Amino acid sequence: MSTCSKSISSSxxxxxxxxxxxxxxxxxxxxxxxxxxxxxGRWNLLAKRSGLRRTGKSCRLRWLNYLKPxxxxxxxxxxxxxxxxxxxxxxxxxxxxxxxxxPGRTDNEIKNYWRTRVQKQxxxxxxxxxxxxxxxxxxxxxxxxxxxxxxxxxxSGVLFQNSAIPQPLDSAYQHSVTTAPAQVVMQGPLCLxxxxxxxxxxxxxxxxxxxxxxxxxxxxxxxxxxFHAKVNNxxxxxxxxxxxxDNNSYDVEAFNLETCGTWMGYGK
DNA sequence: AACCAATGCAACCGCCTGAGG
DNA sequence: TCCTCAGGCGGTTGCATTGGT
Numbered sequence: 001m002s003t004c005s006k007s008i009s010s011s012x013x014x015x016x017x018x019x020x021x022x023x024x025x026x027x028x029x030x031x032x033x034x035x036x037x038x039x040x041g042r043w044n045l046l047a048k049r050s051g052l053r054r055t056g057k058s059c060r061l062r063w064l065n066y067l068k069p070x071x072x073x074x075x076x077x078x079x080x081x082x083x084x085x086x087x088x089x090x091x092x093x094x095x096x097x098x099x100x101x102x103p104g105r106t107d108n109e110i111k112n113y114w115r116t117r118v119q120k121q122x123x124x125x126x127x128x129x130x131x132x133x134x135x136x137x138x139x140x141x142x143x144x145x146x147x148x149x150x151x152x153x154x155x156s157g158v159l160f161q162n163s164a165i166p167q168p169l170d171s172a173y174q175h176s177v178t179t180a181p182a183q184v185v186m187q188g189p190l191c192l193x194x195x196x197x198x199x200x201x202x203x204x205x206x207x208x209x210x211x212x213x214x215x216x217x218x219x220x221x222x223x224x225x226x227f228h229a230k231v232n233n234x235x236x237x238x239x240x241x242x243x244x245x246d247n248n249s250y251d252v253e254a255f256n257l258e259t260c261g262t263w264m265g266y267g268k
Numbered sequence: 269a270a271c272c273a274a275t276g277c278a279a280c281c282g283c284c285t286g287a288g289g
Numbered sequence: 290t291c292c293t294c295a296g297g298c299g300g301t302t303g304c305a306t307t308g309g310t
Contacts, residue, residue: 022278022304044295059295061279096298111299116276201279 019053023062027052031059032067065106072104076113078153082146084110085118085138 019027040063043056052059063246065071078083087098093114095107118138122129125137161262223244 042295055280056295057281057297058279065278093299107298112277113298120275181288 028067065108070104078146078149082143085143089135169211
């Protein structure tokens, strides 16, 4: 293939003309105005015609990750974090696929979140993020924490209003959630996998009505400082209750890693 | 106040894929 | 069928910021 970088490197003259590094306000403005008048796509052509001394790839990245109007800025909500964790369990490093289920969030942002927050914890625990052990920690420790936080912040006790429902971009799903209000089925302790399974089911059966019923795990039956975790026995049996120190944080940095590592049997 | 290390994130790089000639 | 190219993706890097000493 002939990448932009290759064509650039073929000419030292071009090298001196092309800009790299952080974008300036003027460049942003040029790009926004060009796209406003000519639309997205044809990035190499855009790069040439807009007067930007950037590669087409650079323009595309800047637009998609930063300038596009629907790009959401700021911290990820607990719901979004939870969804990322679950979808990553399912799909691995398919960042763009994961991003499709988080409206306004870019693959780059999700990837950065994973690397800076999630992988950091794996390093502290001295385990591989791809290991079953770490996935156990995510499922049995981190996710319940997020769920608890979500629940605590929900004054009505109803989670995932329509605006917060992870929405795949396909129009059939959009239709299903906009034409009928989402029902929330509170259940006992379980993994959010069921929510994701609903997404899966919908991907395979876009006409299904079941997408309007979200299976939300609910921990109100548990004492605040306790959660029931299903250890990954092959038979999926429920093994024991776990306890964690109660602080109000839900982000991974605030996790009591020692506790987590201890009950999982790692890191100490 | 100054220095240093850690962190977060924007941007880049290289590879892959699919469309079109 | 092969070749070229644009666009997309995941991995990596570089730098500004933050926090600790």
